[in-house]
Amino acid sequence: MDRISALRNVEEALRAFEEGDVDLATAERRVVAVLRTYATEFEADGLSAYRARGDDRADGLVVVADSEREAEQRIRTLLDDDGALSFEVVGVEQRT
Template sequence: MDRISALRNVEDALADFEAGEADLEATERRVLTVLRTYATEFEEETLSAYRASGAPSVEGLVVVAESPAQARRRVRELTATEPEADSDDEDGDWGAFEVDPVE
């Protein structure tokens, strides 16, 4: 789904809400579905969605990045999760969480 399609779908959901054709809960579900679809179906080949797991502070967080290493950095930035000090990995020891591609 491209950005324009996503925006149109969100706009349609809001219009239905404003017209009284949908309640808040249904509108939230619809908008969330649009966002999840948009976030996991990038047409640009250089970006992918990654889901973090492991530490409670990052569990289920989805970020968009060019690589798993960049995804780990983005998760760390968003959650203020620090790599372990004794790391020998060039990107830091991310033992507190992992990132996996969203399919």
């Protein structure tokens, strides 16, 4: 899914919420689904999506980076971690 498609799908979820066709929880699920699809299909300019596995604070976080090492650094920066957390970084498989 490209960025424009993702934005259109988020807009559709917002419109459905504003028009009363769905409740907030449904709109949130739709937006999360769009973001997850976008992240798992994201590959541009050598960047890929990476997921952290390990300590609770890091586990499940997904970032975009050009390498596992950079992904680890980004996660540590996001969590304001000085290296105390224990986690590994793995590539997120693309959805087909």
